[in-house]
Amino acid sequence: MQDLNPQQKEALNHTEGPLLVLAGAGSGKTRVIAHKFFHLVKTKKLHPDSLFTVTFTNKAADEMKGRISALLQKDINSCLIGTFHSQCNRILRKEIKVLDYGYDFSIYDDDDQYNLVRHILKEFKIYEALYKGITSRISFLKSSLIGPEEFLSSGDGFGFDEKLAKVYVRYQDELKRCNALDFDDLIMLTVKLFENNPGLLEKYQNMYPYILVDEFQDTNYAQYSLLKLLASAHRKICVVGDDDQSIYKFRGANVSNILNFENDFPGAKLVRLEQNYRSTQNILTVSGAVISRNSERKYKSLWTERGWGEKVYYCWFDIYGEEAKFVAKVIKELYLKGRFNYRDFAIFYRVNLQSKAIEDALREEGLPYRVFGNVSFYQRKEIKNTIAYMRLSLNHGDNVSFRRIINCPPRGIGASTLSKIEHEAKKKSVSLFDAMKVTIRADSLASLVKDKLTEFAKLIEGFSSAKYKSAAEMLKAVFEKSGYAETLDEERAKNVAELISFGEGKDIKDFIDKVSLLTTMDEIKRGDYVSLMTLHSAKGLEFPGVFIIGVEEGVLPHFKALGSTDEIDEERRLFYVGMTRAKDILWITGASKRRLYSKLQNQEPSRFLKDIPRNCCQLVEKVSHHPTIKITHIKVKVDSFRLYATGCRVKHPTWGVGVVRDCFGDGDDLKVIVNFPNIGVKRLAVKFANLQKM
DNA sequence: AAAACTCCTCTTTTT
DNA sequence: GAGGAGTTTT
Numbered sequence: 198m199q200d201l202n203p204q205q206k207e208a209l210n211h212t213e214g215p216l217l218v219l220a221g222a223g224s225g226k227t228r229v230i231a232h233k234f235f236h237l238v239k240t241k242k243l244h245p246d247s248l249f250t251v252t253f254t255n256k257a258a259d260e261m262k263g264r265i266s267a268l269l270q271k272d273i274n275s276c277l278i279g280t281f282h283s284q285c286n287r288i289l290r291k292e293i294k295v296l297d298y299g300y301d302f303s304i305y306d307d308d309d310q311y312n313l314v315r316h317i318l319k320e321f322k323i324y325e326a327l328y329k330g331i332t333s334r335i336s337f338l339k340s341s342l343i344g345p346e347e348f349l350s351s352g353d354g355f356g357f358d359e360k361l362a363k364v365y366v367r368y369q370d371e372l373k374r375c376n377a378l379d380f381d382d383l384i385m386l387t388v389k390l391f392e393n394n395p396g397l398l399e400k401y402q403n404m405y406p407y408i409l410v411d412e413f414q415d416t417n418y419a420q421y422s423l424l425k426l427l428a429s430a431h432r433k434i435c436v437v438g439d440d441d442q443s444i445y446k447f448r449g450a451n452v453s454n455i456l457n458f459e460n461d462f463p464g465a466k467l468v469r470l471e472q473n474y475r476s477t478q479n480i481l482t483v484s485g486a487v488i489s490r491n492s493e494r495k496y497k498s499l500w501t502e503r504g505w506g507e508k509v510y511y512c513w514f515d516i517y518g519e520e521a522k523f524v525a526k527v528i529k530e531l532y533l534k535g536r537f538n539y540r541d542f543a544i545f546y547r548v549n550l551q552s553k554a555i556e557d558a559l560r561e562e563g564l565p566y567r568v569f570g571n572v573s574f575y576q577r578k579e580i581k582n583t584i585a586y587m588r589l590s591l592n593h594g595d596n597v598s599f600r601r602i603i604n605c606p607p608r609g610i611g612a613s614t615l616s617k618i619e620h621e622a623k624k625k626s627v628s629l630f631d632a633m634k635v636t637i638r639a640d641s642l643a644s645l646v647k648d649k650l651t652e653f654a655k656l657i658e659g660f661s662s663a664k665y666k667s668a669a670e671m672l673k674a675v676f677e678k679s680g681y682a683e684t685l686d687e688e689r690a691k692n693v694a695e696l697i698s699f700g701e702g703k704d705i706k707d708f709i710d711k712v713s714l715l716t717t718m719d720e721i722k723r724g725d726y727v728s729l730m731t732l733h734s735a736k737g738l739e740f741p742g743v744f745i746i747g748v749e750e751g752v753l754p755h756f757k758a759l760g761s762t763d764e765i766d767e768e769r770r771l772f773y774v775g776m777t778r779a780k781d782i783l784w785i786t787g788a789s790k791r792r793l794y795s796k797l798q799n800q801e802p803s804r805f806l807k808d809i810p811r812n813c814c815q816l817v818e819k820v821s822h823h824p825t826i827k828i829t830h831i832k833v834k835v836d837s838f839r840l841y842a843t844g845c846r847v848k849h850p851t852w853g854v855g856v857v858r859d860c861f862g863d864g865d866d867l868k869v870i871v872n873f874p875n876i877g878v879k880r881l882a883v884k885f886a887n888l889q890k891m
Numbered sequence: 892a893a894a895a896c897t898c899c900t901c902t903t904t905t906t
Numbered sequence: 907g908a909g910g911a912g913t914t915t916t
Contacts, residue, residue, distance in 0.1 A: 253905045282906045306906080326899075380906050415905070448904060548902055570904090607892060714906060733903050755902055771903080794901060795907055 205229050208435070208468045209236050215428070215462035217413075217455070218437040221499045222484075222777035223475030223739065226437055227257075230411055231264035233435060237407055238269060245269070249405035249427065250278040253412045255715050257737065258283075261411070277405070281420050282380060282714050285387040288401070289378070290710075295394060296386055301706075303377040303588050303595045304713035307332075308576060310379050312597050317367050323360060335365050339381035340417040340449035342388060345369045374628065376594040384419040391426045402430045413438030413458075417449040425461060432462060440495050441488050444733060444771050446763070455495065473499040475739055477506025479813045480783050484776035487808045491766045507782055508815035513802065514788040517747070521558035524744050524786065528727060529562050531742065531782075539565055541741040543728040545775045547753045550793070551746065552729050565726035570734040575712060579689040580696055586675040587668075587709060590660035593630040596622075600629070606684040609649050617641060630657070668700030668708035732775045743779035745772070748787045749800040772805050785809075848889040852876050 201209065208218045208229050220226035234250065237243045245265075252258045258279050266273050277284065290300060305313070314335070315328045338348055345366040352358045372379065378386065391398040408428050410416070413436035416424070428434040436458060443452045459465045473481055481499045488494070514520040524544060531537050544555055552568050559566045574580060582605055585598035592598075604610045621639075622632035636642060637650050656679060665671035676682050676693055685693070700708050728740070732753075747753060754768035776783060791800050847869070848854050855873035869888070870880050881888065 255906085257905085280906065304906090307904080383906080412905080444903080445905070447902085448906095450905095550901080609892090611892095731903065733905090736905085752902095757902060767903095792907090 201225075201229075201232065202472055204468055204470050204472070205232070208437075208470070209233050211435075211466045211468070212237060212241060212407075213433065215432050215458070215465035216435040216468065217458050217465050218435065218468045218470060219455075219495055219497060220437050220439050220470040221473060221497050222439065222442060222774070223473040224470035224499070225472075225474055226411070226439075226470065227261065227264065229470065230409055230435075230437055231261060231268060234261075234265050234409065235268040241407075243407055245273050246277060247405055248277065248407050248409060249284070250409040251281050251284060251411065251424075252278070253280060253415050254737075255280060255283075257411060280714065281416075281423070282383045283710075285383040285423070286710060286714065288387055289383065289390070292390055292397060293386070295397070296390060298373070298378070298386075299376045299592075299594075301376065301592050303375065303592050303598065304383070304710065305372070305377050305379045305597060306576075306713060307380075308581065309377075309597045310336075312600065313371055313375075314364065314368060316600070317364055317371065321360075321364065321367075323364070331361060331364055334361055335368060336379075336381050337449055338365065339379075339385045340419045342385060342419050342422060344385075371596070374594065374626075375596045376592055377597065381419070384417075384423060388419055388423050388426065391423070398426060399430075402427060406431055406433060408434040410434070410436040411438075414440050414443040414452055414455055415445050415450040416454050417451050418454075421451070421454045421457075428462075434462070439497075441491075441497065441770055442736065442774050444736065444767060444774055446767050469497060471497055471499050473501045475780050476501065476777060477503050477781060479505050479508050480776060480779050483509045483783070483809050483813045484773050486810050487769060487776070487805050488773040490808050491769055493766075509809070509813055510782070510784045510815050510817050511806070511809075512784070512786050512817040514786065515790060517554055517788040517791040518558075520746060520786050520788045521554040522561070524555065524746060524784070525558040525562040525564060527744075527784065528559075528742070529564060532564075537741060538725055539727050540725045542744070543730065543735065543738070543740040543742070543778065544744045544746060545730060545732045545735050545778070546746050547732060547755055547771070548793075549731060551752075555729060555746065559727060566729055567724065567726045569728060569730040574692070574695075575715070577689075577692055579685055579693050582681065583672060583676055583693050583696060584709070584712060586657075586660065586679055586681075587671060587705070589630065590657055590671075590675070591706070591709070593657075593661070594628040596629045602679075602681075603629075603653065606680045608653065608680075610646065610653070614642065614646055614650070630654075665705060668703045668705045669697050670700075671705055672697045672700050732771045735778050736774050739778050739780055741780045742782040742784075743775065744784040744786065745775045746786050747791065748772070748785050748803045748806060749791065750803055751798070751800060752787075752791070752793075753803050753805070769805055772803075847871060849873065849879075849881075850887055852879065855879070 205225060205228070208216065209232055218226075218229065220229065230250075234245075234248060237248060238245055250261065252261060262273060262278050265278070277287075279287070286304070289302075293300060293302065310332050311328055314332045315325055318325045318328055318331070343351075345362070345368075348365055349362040352362050372382065391401070405427060408424060410424060415438070424434065424436075438455055440452050440455050443450055446452065459467065478501055481501055485499060512523065514523065528539075528542050531542075532539060546552060546555070549570065556566065556568065582602055585601040588595050589598040589602065600615070603615065618629055618632050618636050621636050622629050625632060625635065627635075633650055634654055637647050637654070642650075659678070660671070660675060663671070663674065665674065676697065682690060682693070732745070753772055754765050758764035758768050785806070787800065787802055789800055790797055792798070846854055846856055849871070852873040855871040857869055857871055868880060868882050869886075873879060
């Protein structure tokens with residue numbers, strides 16, 4: 198308790214009512230939640246199991262468990278700390294009967310969703326390439342708690358939405374038939390469960406007399422509704438978040454939940470954590486200037502006791518290859534100077550394909566690196582197929598898994614056989630697996646095909662009835678007996694072997710749940726290498742040295758985001774998240790020419806650079822063909838930087854010292870709006886005002 | 892069922 | 907420009 202600052206203490210001590218903690222980047226957010234948990238257990242005598250604690254990632258949940266275990270000095274691994282999805286899964290596995298699903302429901306990930314939607318589009322003869330857009334619309338509807346019937350009846354019955362409604366209705370029916378839930382269902386159905394069953398809701402409200410929520414800015418409407426339901430009786434809820442770090446709006450996250458919190462929970466206390474423990478003042482000032490240009494944000498101003506530190510480096514190149522080489526060289530030089538290890542560096546970019554040039558350059562310099570966030574382990578085909586065998590064995594209704602593996606490995610069951618089975622399933626309204634067994638008894642198939650199908654049915658039923666001691670045992674049996682093992686090359690077989698080793702000693706159902714809800718167990722781990730990742734994956738991490746590359750119009754902000762202010766705001770937050778990961782050194786780079794997909798494009802510096810206060814930056818000139826890095830002050834594109842950034846202090850001959858609120862125009866027309874204490878806000882033309890920068 | 896071919900897409904992606 | 911998926915060919 199004594200290592201907490203006054204605001205953190207305030208957040209801790211407010212335990213009897215709703216609390217919103219606005220926690221700036223690097224302000225010790227996780228620490229506050231962990232200490233709060235500890236405080237509630239120690240002084241309020243709450244049982245650790247009665248704190249409903251939600252995070253967004255499994256990694257964050259594990260971290261939190263670790264911290265709390267350390268504080269409490271006992272293992273709390275069994276506690277209710279988890280992601281929204283795992284919390285809901287836990288509830289639904291106990292209660293879903295009420296909603297007329299079976300307890301052994303499968304959980305479908307994006308890939309399974311896509312497969313199912315595509316299947317439906319094919320059937321409806323809707324252009325199949327639309328599957329991605331349609332899936333995301335459906336997902337968005339679900340995360341807004343708009344069910345298929347409601348959407349169908351709300352529509353005007355025309356145009357694309359009508360088709361969408363049809364697909365949505367069908368999709369939801371199909372899931373039900375498969376006894377499967379997608380990620381959004383986990384939340385939506387839990388809300389539905391509570392809304393329709395007040396008794397059940399009351400039970401869970403009593404079970405969880407306190408609720409703690411991390412990364413609150415990332416909650417979607419459905420998740421927020423769930424929190425409101427659970428907290429409505431006792432109102433003991435503490436949410437922690439940072440609206441400036443909301444970068445998942447495109448996934449349904451709704452920042453306005455932060456803005457609504459105080460309305461939905463009248464009398465809620467608001468605490469701001471503004472002391473930053475991570476970055477130097479230069480980094481905070483630069484990132485603060487960029488984020489302050491966003492409208493509709495809760496005001497926050499971060500400060501640190503760390504001092505100004507090194508200036509933020511900015512460097513512009515002719516071509517992206519040169520940018521990459523330069524970054525590699527800088528890292529090497531910093532490393533050789535002995536102040537940093539490779540693990541201290543991260544390179545962030547907007548899109549995954551940007552990693553390639555950097556990888557080449559790092560390899561060239563002989564620097565160790567690791568790229569994070571590409572195809573995750575659990576999305577690999579061989580892994581998904583192996584798991585599909587397990588899923589179908591546990592849930593014969595799982596049609597998506599059935600389609601996945603019926604001819605994998607190839608066992609001579611082609612499209613025509615499958616379509617007969619599909620037809621039968623539809624006619625009898627049964628699962629594909631059951632339809633297959635019916636079809637075997639009918640005369641419509643060649644005996645060779647019948648044999649194959651019988652063999653397949655026996656195989657799956659064998660898996661279903663066997664008593665395996667662990668997930669590993671079952672995986673092993675599935676992998677070998679299905680004949681799938683023989684069809685894989687060494688690399689892929691190795692991946693499955695790894696999967697099997699993960700399943701060692703684990704309960705089968707727990708394992709499947711875990712695997713379904715944990716698509717990136719291939720987490721960001723720290724080793725002694727340079728870390729490469731997208732700005733999105735950078736959230737929640739910190740590095741002594743950060744490089745943000747490709748800070749150009751069209752890349753950051755991304756060209757697809759240029760259409761709306763909302764989206765550009767989100768790009769700005771993304772940039773902000775990237776910058777605030779840096780502890781000591783921050784480099785921002787870009788290039789005039791960049792290959793994106795097939796063509797070499799001309800690039801302009803990002804608009805966000807204009808908001809960067811120049812006095813916090815060090816401009817670096819890269820002289821081509823120069824063997825070592827030469828750092829010099831040069832005059833590059835003055836209009837790329839603002840002389841008077843928001844927040845910087847100026848001295849006026851008559852009014853004294855003031856703080857710059859805004860700055861616009863250029864050259865002789867440059868105007869600033871300055872707030873002078875005790876005097877007021879003045880609008881000044883720089884040319885005449887005789888301002889002195891402080 | 893494999894090989895050869897064409898076509899398409901290509902932002903980010905906690906679960 | 908590359909990788910994936912679907913289609914046609916053998």
